Amino acid sequence: MPFGNPVSPTGIATINSPVATPFTLRVIPRDQHTISRKDISPNALRVLYRLREAGFGAYLVGGAVRDLLVGGRPKDFDVATDATPEQVKQLFRNCRLIGRRFRLAHVVFGREIIEVATFRANSDDGSGDREVENGMLVRDNVYGSIEDDAVRRDFSCNALYYAIEDFSVRDYTGGFEDVLARRMKLIGDPEQRYREDPVRMLRAVRLAAKLKFDIEPATAAPIPRLAGLLDEAAPARLFEEVLKLFLSGHGVASFEGLERHGLLPALFPESAAALKSNRSGALRRFVVEGLRSTDARVANDEPVSPAFLFALLLWPAFCRALIALQRQGLAPEEAQRRAADRVTLHQLTTIALPRRFSLPMQEIWLLQSRFASRQRKRVLRTLTHPRFRAAFDFLVLRQVASSEHEADIAFWREAQQQSGHELESALDAAHAEGMEDEAPRRRRRRRRRSGTAAGE
Known part of the structure; x- marks a missing residue:
């Protein structure tokens, strides 16, 4: 299936978005980036090729693309596609569908799971599959184009798509330049995006700590003022976020980031x-x-x-x-x-x-x-x-x-x-030595008292 707007010979196309307009698609060819198929999970490649062969658009997306660009080793490989979760399930017998708030397909290869997400739109189509309560996004299953999907993601560095058909990287939000500059930048209005999901403030700190990125000033500015919104996040979700912050190998940097941005008192x-x-x-x-x-x-x-x-x-x-x-x-x-x-x-x-x-x-x-x-x-x-x-x-x-x-x-x-016997002997000896040290002091006190009595 074709995706979105046609790309010009120069690799540039202008698109419109409900988050911010306009955005420019930039296609980074293979000779201008460092991602190689040998660094991608073979199972993720299987999923990408199967979806492409079935006529769907399919891209490696998000953290894996970002990490590969900075020389990291991704633990998870996620795929974005225009196939619906049900269509993905029809293609893979080893697939299960999960989630209500965010419907996903998990393709299971032994201990490895390749998460496949359908392109999401950034607007409500009236179907009831997108719900916002008090500014927070509580359900998001309205499907759209790859352009829609890119601009509804949180940070620009997570909105990069690796295309298996020509090995290019497709960038709709300026994320490629932000990765090269090691910069965390929210897509759209920062305050609105944090209100949609307050946990994004923790993700900003965590990813900056992990990647050694700086949080862009406009992205960082509202965090201390909005830190109290974390009270509205589910306590179970915050527990998982704390584990990611502190048990992923960058705990000191995460702690310092929480302090710096006023989030420690909220947690x-x-x-x-x-x-x-x-x-x-x-x-x-x-x-x-x-x-x-x-x-x-x-x-x-x-x-x-x-x-x-x-x-x-x-x-x-x-x-x-x-x-x-x-x-x-x-x-x-x-x-x-x-x-x-x-x-x-x-x-x-x-x-x-x-x-x-x-x-x-x-x-x-x-x-x-x-x-x-x-x-x-x-x-x-x-x-x-x-x-x-x-x-x-x-x-x-x-x-x-x-x-x-x-x-x-x-x-x-x-x-x-020490062995049990050695320890017991050492403790008994220490106790006996302590008793011996105490005895002369007790005797001296008695002699002092009897001498006083004699003087009376």
């Missing part, structure tokens, strides 16, 4: 308040060091835990709540439990943190007070706790904020290297 209000009131900056150093460690684990293909991540991000809030409760006269252990519950409960109003992560997070916090103990039974119980290793790693990170944990870190590091 983590109590932690943001605690960081602001911590004049020494120790809590911020701790969080940044923890995120730097997480980035290193991702780079080394080591496992990372959402429970540990949230323990890190919410630790400033926990510390602040704990101090407030202790000032009210609560016993230390009770204050710790209440602080953990309070912080978790308050955070759930913003981000849907599942219990399978919130409970281990709290255990990591509550184990911190045990590291000062040298009582034999308590030491052995702590070492066998299922969250011990994560809690110990957390303690090591705390050394960045305060040097007072050095002795505890040394003790528990050595304890992990």
